[in-house]
Amino acid sequence: MDFLSLALSTIAGAFSLLLLFKLSTKKLFNSSYPPAVGSIINEIINYRRLYDYHTDLCRNYRTYRLLYPWSSEIYTANPANIEYFLKTNFSNYEKGRSNYEIMSDFLGDGIFTVDGDKWRQQRKLASYEFSTKAVKDYSSHVFTKNAAALAHKVSEIAAPNKVIDMQELLMKSTLDTIFIIGFGVELSSLLGAEENGKAFAEAFNETNALIFWRYVDFLWKFKRFFNVGAEAKLKKSIQTIDELIYKVIHSKRKLISTQDHSNKADILSRFIALSEKEPEKITDKFLRDIIINFMTAGRDTTAVTLSWFLSMVCRNPQVEEKIVEEVRESVKQGNEEERVETIEEFANSLTDAAMDKMPYLHAALSETLRLYPAVPLGGLRMCLGREFAYRQMKITAAILLRFFRFRFKDENKKIKYRTMFTLHIDGGLQLLAFPR
């Protein structure tokens, strides 16, 4: 973040905290509240290593509070508390007004930002969507097709000493996937030239990081008003994203006017069908918010988890060999000998039954999520796409590891994350790929 913003925020933070300490000493030292162990200033100072900062606090306190100028926030790593928030007393907790204010310039009135009936309606429809057999079968087909396309891409690029940014490739692949399954449209036909895709991906990453910065920059509203600093950048990034999203909407509307969309499997068509009785609800803005929220949920999470997974595999070749062995065994029919097969042949053999025979791969992905949680600060809700995400990650990992051995370009380079909503590897994941 820019230094001016940092300095301004720190000074204003110190001032406001002083005020807060003066006004609320009672609450600060009240033993019925979790201990107040830091403030927004600590978060700003530790911003680049924010999740390590929180991990250190969790080790010492498990449940604690951080003080912000006008409120305090509770963080917990205690499973009993998490069960209480997510399940036992779920209805008592909301995303709340301040989260809405921070996120809604980007995520609008989508599932991630809203509470109450607005949330319930979207949750119900999307849960139904994820559980239907038609969507399950269709999504598995798209996962294998896109993972095979990714393997071909790696194969085209792979050459001795040729470095591949696997995180970038995985992001592209998961974005293509969510466009087809979520919105029923081909992304490549909307993007046109490859540079447009790059500009879009950059804008998406920037927005993710800049919106997250608002949590510690309590001058953000002031900056937004004057359109300066991080907020000016954010506005531009959101505009770039919106341009593409409105293209999606126009192409979807065209499809709707020419075809019967009521039996289409994608999430967007279902939302449109649901709102048919109240057509005034299906504004372009309504559709935009749905698209952005599902894109956010479906693109980064699986791509970053697979990136961290590949980095873990590079560090643990013995685990890599066990996964590859399990993957090969799982697709074998009876006592047949292993044979040379094409990427497509192998991808088509990844049936549900074959995937069920890969508990070790499943565990390796779960361990990756434990060590590198894709959404590090968990929110109050259960992921809707969990089963969907595991299926996609297992299929992609199985195909990539079956056909390639990955190694770091530079074994000594420390891999770090970038502080944002989702745990991206800072600067990408530079790997060499060797065909198996």
Ligand code: HEM
């Ligand atoms: C490794 C992959 C994934 C991880 C770690 C993950 C994690 C999470 C977390 C922590 C939340 C709760 C956020 C909050 O309370 O604010 C969440 C919510 C959600 N996830 Fe996932 N997710 C993943 C993949 C996916 C995928 C692939 C989809 C589907 C496209 C998806 C759809 C959703 C939706 C729709 C919500 C919002 C639920 C609600 O607000 O009711 N997720 N996810």
